[in-house]
Amino acid sequence: MLMRLFLPIVLIFTLSFAADLAQASPVDTFEFKDEVTKVRFQALSKELRCPKCQNQNLADSNSPIAADLRKELYDLLQQGKADSEIVDFMVDRYGEFVLYRPRVSSVTYILWFGPALLILIGVIVVIVILRKKPASKENLALNTAQQEKLKKLLADSADTGSSSAPSSVEKE
Amino acid sequence: MNKIIRFLPLILVIALGVVLYRGLSLNPQDMPSALVGKTMPEFALSILKDGNKTVSKTDLSGDIVLLNVWATWCPTCKYEHPYLVDIAKNPQVTLYGLNYKDDREAAQEWLTHYKDPYQFSIFDEEGTLGLDLGVFGAPETFVIDHHGVIRKRFAGAIDTRVWRKEFEPLIKQLIAEKEQGK
Amino acid sequence: MIPDTVAQIIPQLIPELGHLALVIALAFAICLSIVPLLGVHSAQQKLMSYAKPLTFGMFAFTAMSILILAYSFVVDDFSIKYVASHSNTLLPYYFKISAVWGGHEGSLLLWVFSLTAWTMAVAKFSKDIEQEFIARVLAIMGMIAVGFIAFTLLTSNPFDRLWPNVPMEGRDLNPLLQDVGLIIHPPLLYLGYVGFAVAFAFAVAALMSGKMDAAWARWSRPWTVGAWMFLTLGIALGSWWAYYELGWGGWWFWDPVENASFMPWLIGTALIHSLAVTEKRGTFRNWTVLLAIFAFSLSLLGTFLVRSGVITSVHSFAADPSRGVFILVLLAITVGGSLTLYAFRATNVTSFSRFALYSRETALLLCNIVLVVAATTVLLGTLYPLLVDAMGYGKISVGPPYFNAVFVPIMSFLFIVMGIGPLIRWKKAKKGELRKQLLKPSLISVVVGLIFPVIYGGEFNLLVSFGIILAMWVFLVVVKDIVNQYRNKVKPSRSHWGMAIAHAGIAVCIVGVTIVSSYESETNVRMAVNESVEVSGYQIEFKGIKQVEGPNYSAEQGQLNVYKVNADGENDFVALLKPERRAYKVQTMGMTEAGIDGGLFRDVYVALGDPLEDGAWAIRVHYKPFVRWIWLGALFMSFGGILSMLDKRYRAKRTSSAKQTANAVQVKPNVQAVSELS
Numbered sequence A: 001m002l003m004r005l006f007l008p009i010v011l012i013f014t015l016s017f018a019a020d021l022a023q024a025s026p027v028d029t030f031e032f033k034d035e036v037t038k039v040r041f042q043a044l045s046k047e048l049r050c051p052k053c054q055n056q057n058l059a060d061s062n063s064p065i066a067a068d069l070r071k072e073l074y075d076l077l078q079q080g081k082a083d084s085e086i087v088d089f090m091v092d093r094y095g096e097f098v099l100y101r102p103r104v105s106s107v108t109y110i111l112w113f114g115p116a117l118l119i120l121i122g123v124i125v126v127i128v129i130l131r132k133k134p135a136s137k138e139n140l141a142l143n144t145a146q147q148e149k150l151k152k153l154l155a156d157s158a159d160t161g162s163s164s165a166p167s168s169v170e171k172e
Numbered sequence B: 001m002n003k004i005i006r007f008l009p010l011i012l013v014i015a016l017g018v019v020l021y022r023g024l025s026l027n028p029q030d031m032p033s034a035l036v037g038k039t040m041p042e043f044a045l046s047i048l049k050d051g052n053k054t055v056s057k058t059d060l061s062g063d064i065v066l067l068n069v070w071a072t073w074c075p076t077c078k079y080e081h082p083y084l085v086d087i088a089k090n091p092q093v094t095l096y097g098l099n100y101k102d103d104r105e106a107a108q109e110w111l112t113h114y115k116d117p118y119q120f121s122i123f124d125e126e127g128t129l130g131l132d133l134g135v136f137g138a139p140e141t142f143v144i145d146h147h148g149v150i151r152k153r154f155a156g157a158i159d160t161r162v163w164r165k166e167f168e169p170l171i172k173q174l175i176a177e178k179e180q181g182k
Numbered sequence C: 001m002i003p004d005t006v007a008q009i010i011p012q013l014i015p016e017l018g019h020l021a022l023v024i025a026l027a028f029a030i031c032l033s034i035v036p037l038l039g040v041h042s043a044q045q046k047l048m049s050y051a052k053p054l055t056f057g058m059f060a061f062t063a064m065s066i067l068i069l070a071y072s073f074v075v076d077d078f079s080i081k082y083v084a085s086h087s088n089t090l091l092p093y094y095f096k097i098s099a100v101w102g103g104h105e106g107s108l109l110l111w112v113f114s115l116t117a118w119t120m121a122v123a124k125f126s127k128d129i130e131q132e133f134i135a136r137v138l139a140i141m142g143m144i145a146v147g148f149i150a151f152t153l154l155t156s157n158p159f160d161r162l163w164p165n166v167p168m169e170g171r172d173l174n175p176l177l178q179d180v181g182l183i184i185h186p187p188l189l190y191l192g193y194v195g196f197a198v199a200f201a202f203a204v205a206a207l208m209s210g211k212m213d214a215a216w217a218r219w220s221r222p223w224t225v226g227a228w229m230f231l232t233l234g235i236a237l238g239s240w241w242a243y244y245e246l247g248w249g250g251w252w253f254w255d256p257v258e259n260a261s262f263m264p265w266l267i268g269t270a271l272i273h274s275l276a277v278t279e280k281r282g283t284f285r286n287w288t289v290l291l292a293i294f295a296f297s298l299s300l301l302g303t304f305l306v307r308s309g310v311i312t313s314v315h316s317f318a319a320d321p322s323r324g325v326f327i328l329v330l331l332a333i334t335v336g337g338s339l340t341l342y343a344f345r346a347t348n349v350t351s352f353s354r355f356a357l358y359s360r361e362t363a364l365l366l367c368n369i370v371l372v373v374a375a376t377t378v379l380l381g382t383l384y385p386l387l388v389d390a391m392g393y394g395k396i397s398v399g400p401p402y403f404n405a406v407f408v409p410i411m412s413f414l415f416i417v418m419g420i421g422p423l424i425r426w427k428k429a430k431k432g433e434l435r436k437q438l439l440k441p442s443l444i445s446v447v448v449g450l451i452f453p454v455i456y457g458g459e460f461n462l463l464v465s466f467g468i469i470l471a472m473w474v475f476l477v478v479v480k481d482i483v484n485q486y487r488n489k490v491k492p493s494r495s496h497w498g499m500a501i502a503h504a505g506i507a508v509c510i511v512g513v514t515i516v517s518s519y520e521s522e523t524n525v526r527m528a529v530n531e532s533v534e535v536s537g538y539q540i541e542f543k544g545i546k547q548v549e550g551p552n553y554s555a556e557q558g559q560l561n562v563y564k565v566n567a568d569g570e571n572d573f574v575a576l577l578k579p580e581r582r583a584y585k586v587q588t589m590g591m592t593e594a595g596i597d598g599g600l601f602r603d604v605y606v607a608l609g610d611p612l613e614d615g616a617w618a619i620r621v622h623y624k625p626f627v628r629w630i631w632l633g634a635l636f637m638s639f640g641g642i643l644s645m646l647d648k649r650y651r652a653k654r655t656s657s658a659k660q661t662a663n664a665v666q667v668k669p670n671v672q673a674v675s676e677l678s
Helices: A002-018 A035-047 A064-078 A083-094 A106-131 A144-159 B002-024 B075-088 B104-114 B128-133 B160-179 C004-041 C045-049 C051-074 C081-086 C093-101 C104-124 C131-155 C180-209 C214-246 C256-281 C285-308 C321-345 C360-390 C400-418 C433-457 C462-487 C494-519 C628-645 C654-677
Strands: B065-070 B094-100 B121-124 B140-144 B150-155 C521-527 C532-535 C538-549 C553-565 C571-577 C580-584 C590-593 C595-598 C602-611 C617-625
Touching: A035 A064, A035 A083, A064 A083, A064 B128, A083 B128, A106 C360, A106 C400, B002 C285, B002 C321, B002 C360, B065 B075, B075 B094, B075 B160, B094 B128, B104 B121, B121 B128, B140 B160, B150 B160, C004 C045, C004 C051, C004 C104, C004 C131, C045 C051, C045 C131, C051 C081, C051 C093, C051 C104, C051 C131, C081 C104, C093 C104, C093 C180, C104 C131, C104 C180, C104 C214, C131 C180, C131 C321, C180 C214, C180 C256, C180 C285, C180 C321, C214 C256, C214 C285, C214 C628, C256 C285, C256 C360, C285 C321, C285 C360, C360 C400, C400 C462, C400 C494, C433 C462, C433 C494, C462 C494, C494 C617, C494 C628, C521 C532, C532 C617, C538 C602, C538 C617, C553 C595, C553 C602, C553 C617, C571 C595, C571 C602
Parallel strands: B065 B094, B094 B121
Antiparallel strands: B065 B140, B140 B150, C521 C617, C532 C538, C538 C553, C553 C571, C553 C580, C580 C590, C595 C602, C602 C617
């Protein structure tokens, strides 16, 4: 009985610990050593995911951890670290989860090469459809028996009141 | 051949359905730690009770070390605290605290008021150690074995149920490993 | 005359009336699913004719239900749990109405209402369609309604009461949703999503009856274009809202919920084009039916993703796996059922209309394949983290860097083919003619594209050139097409104009996306009062903060003067921007409203950050060139869609429509006759 009380309480607490709706995009006032560094900062803070939020990058999240990580990002950039070093730094601590651009590994082959594969399949489909054996003149022509049957069928439908001449569906 | 192709969309959709069904029992909020299996990172920080005394990772001694991340601004930590006091009595584990991004005086008062279950609390004002550990909030608890390797990170409050489900099996395993000389 | 106690009880019973109305609507839906189909199978005209009145009943009672819910919001009936969670006495009345769809239960009721509204529309505007066929279509829509009304009543009842402790106040609507854009966005989006149910019903009816010919395509098409148009507007509005509301100046984040609306749009676009081919040439029938099934399936998948808790998103409703299971079952029945029907009933009769490699059919086939690949790619990226987790490989994230990297090449390929379609002949292109037609557009595009970044940005930029070339290419081709028509003394039909304007809309979008992505800039600074900052040729001067009061919030309003630095180096005053930081009285969360000076060719966008010491503030300034072209393009596309729907051939009068259906019906016996002969 007590147990059934625990779960909702714990849930409420863990929710209060985890929920952090960001209503406003945070504004930091870092001063960068040059324009290139500033651009790198803006780019990287969009490539890295806030570890705790509901799908937001570091740039847009108001949560304290995102603010901390942005500061860390700034420090690393000012220290002159390369992009790959910074990414490794973050992944070492927070896992692959913080990368919005997943690394190419055996786990993500399908992800990265899938689209190209799909296009290839698509092109093959188009080729197959185009190459389907066109009905040659010989096949199309009805033999005498078939012609008789056709005449009879047309005569029947003419009796029921619809026009006998088949209309083509071509437009434009 | 044509017939099989006609069934292809259905087959693909069924496969997708299975994946989605499986997905319903997963929790996308769960965050595994990137530190599991790695050694505890180096640090040099003061302890909470004495700003002049510095500790490093060698000071976290014990066969099974529990490092609990807490702060006065964290309401869930208050809920968890009585359970930690209990856990401190457990002879199998040694409990240390990591006071994360907090105010020293307020934290000291808090421990005096609510009892101090920790051997000592590392005072991580800037959150540098927290960052190196991949902490993203409080409370979190790390389990470190006798080699100094992090074996588990639990994000959330510990209570009796959580202890039984999340921690006890691991602790049994670690004791067994130690006995086997691993 | 009414005794006091009774007078007190009646208002408290109104929500129960709303609940009851929904139950009655379910009853109508169940009858609608069964009776007309019975009529079809036993060839009883009377039973089939019940489809229309049953549809009306279903619609009327659903309408009553949602109106009662809206009424409950307006009168602050906090005895209803849903109203108490999403409203407040201080909330302005227009937001009280939009709060109806502010949460899961109410938005589901909106979904159901949209479905019954579309069903009603189909019942009303289907005079030209065979009764047997329409009976099937309405019955299928009835079945979908049964599923979703049942889902609402059983798991997500908006009329649940809070007896006996009725709260005095509500929890208020999430401040983020208290905005005009968010009033209109969900209804438009739902009309779009749900509208694809019509195309779906037409497709399934076609499979059931075996009638998958040009006439069926002609009936289906305006409904599909209508749904597509609403979805276009809904998505554009969502993007526009995110831009001006969220403060980061972004307009698309590839969030799973955004993707959930984009995938049906991509397939819907393919479907419209495939329907055109089936209508005009009688080919692609299986393909068209499949696309119709997929478009609606993706709508349903979106509903699942958003409400089941399977993915993480800022947009998702409160997660509830038990609801997820229900929707998954609905999905299994709807999609699984229709695809099984497809597997057995897809037409075996190959169409006689062959087409050459160089033909419009090929171009459209290529377009459709690319669109399907695009939609599949988006699906792959959205579900990949789930897939990886389900297989035990841990947690990864797939975000904008991935989607942008794969999507742009795919769409570029599409845009190239889009340039060929309008100018190439059906069935077989004339040798040399195509080359002649495409020569000028391609040359002009390349020249303009290469010059543009040099003139606009001061230096050459390959990415920008590429985007401009593609946009000009798509645009010039439809211009040439219209010019050709006039040259041949042919007045283009409304549908033709619709196509041209919609394609032009895409070109406008491409321009917007290209330019804003490459030339936007962002500056975050600390500004003291009277301090200025320079951003992309504009001077922004901070003049301090004013306190303002709103109906249910209080705010600090920044006063920022924007000047343009003119050729003489002087500052020309442009605008006074007033970004705000609001504190809502009930849901104590902070929120910012950006201050935007919008223009056709650029937006200057200012947002307040945190107050710093000494009266200084952290302020963000964005410069966004051509960003409005993105939504302008979407408006063009929607307008093109409307024109297309209003084409004269869909409004054929009684007499000529009889001839048309007779002509169309002729296709069937011919085809069947020949298959019998072989």
